[in-house]
Amino acid sequence: HHHHHGSAATQNRHRPCRTLNFFFHDILYDGRNSDNATSAIVAAPAWGNRTVLAGRKHFGDVVIFDDPITLDGDLRSAPVGRAQGMYLYDRKEVFTAWLGFSFVFESGSITFSGSDPLMDRRRDISVIGGTGDFFMARGVATLMTDAIEGDVYFRLRVDVKLYECW
Amino acid sequence: HHHHHGSAATQNRHRPCRTLNFFFHDILYDGRNSDNATSAIVAAPAWGNRTVLAGRKHFGDVVIFDDPITLDGDLRSAPVGRAQGMYLYDRKEVFTAWLGFSFVFESGSITFSGSDPLMDRRRDISVIGGTGDFFMARGVATLMTDAIEGDVYFRLRVDVKLYECW
């Protein structure tokens, strides 16, 4: 039996059905910046703690975040949404993270998951679902580190490419 | 080249191919209820601990759960499955969570992920996969808080709508 898509848009691996480009900004809690911080270490390995990122490439640190999303790379720009969820550092030899988070907008949300080898200039993670304007979305997002300031601030550029649009 | 679905059912954004309605019940460990508790705080920000939900809207608390699923809203009804996984609070200003969990039944499982702005009456998260009877499922689940009793008990109603059925 063959059944076809009802309302799912054309799917083509060479041409996304929708692209979105954002920046988000992460300010990590360091014990002194509780008002400004947008993220916090909530779990750490036995050799770590919750105000300083752990040795061994932060292996084992889990960070929860609620980061502003902006259309350009300026932290002071008006946020258009929030990036919410967690990242965890999962390698001892090279800075590497694993992500589970959502972009939350007034009109809907997009959920992401996957490995982030963050020393690479460009790295892809999966778009695993969406709601509202992004109902049933699937795709790939390319992450690029746009700025780092010590252990407290980083800015990511995220190019979202949806290949399943409903 | 055009290739079509083999055994995937019709997909239509206006009509789910399958709907399921459940309730699940969360009893949080508070230091005294270890036999009855179905969930526990396992990580918290530096200003929190593991027996009391943290200040600032519980930001940074991570909770692991194994909650009974029932067909009606009665905690004493016979469970038809278990809701298992984690939720984490990820906003300082408004109660907001991020979810990664599965409904586990004898006949298969459904996995969910996404942001849960839990002060909204209805909020959608993504169904990102399934096994067994729910093989390859995708869809959206609408969460509704059906009851809250202090910090220790809440009950969620979950209306699952699958839009990809195999």
Added chain:
Amino acid sequence: HHHHHGSAATQNRHRPCRTLNFFFHDILYDGRNSDNATSAIVAAPAWGNRTVLAGRKHFGDVVIFDDPITLDGDLRSAPVGRAQGMYLYDRKEVFTAWLGFSFVFESGSITFSGSDPLMDRRRDISVIGGTGDFFMARGVATLMTDAIEGDVYFRLRVDVKLYECW
């Protein structure tokens, strides 16, 4: 309106479009093996700690891992990739886990999520996305525990079956 897949391969629930078979090896940090360990407890319930798995079937323990992937069951075989992410124990009565992790290869990644009732000989979790060679992958992975040595070492066999290939 009917729109069809552009470049997605045939989908058939009875025949995967791609199969992959791997083993991965987890060596848990126990306070003494920090050089060899590939994983660490980073969060635990109030009754647990980060060097010994907790009582009550490890309920509430969260483990972060970066485990070598091999083609056979020998830990000393040359790794072909890394299994990276987290598992968490989420049931008090029976050993049960919930997984969020990726297989990371030179050529791309596959992301997995779902419940793992690890006392069962075979259990299925969902493949929720992929990048690179596994662009937009979806499917099911069957986990089998191939070896356990106390609380410190286990080896999983993973049979990945993709049902959506692009």
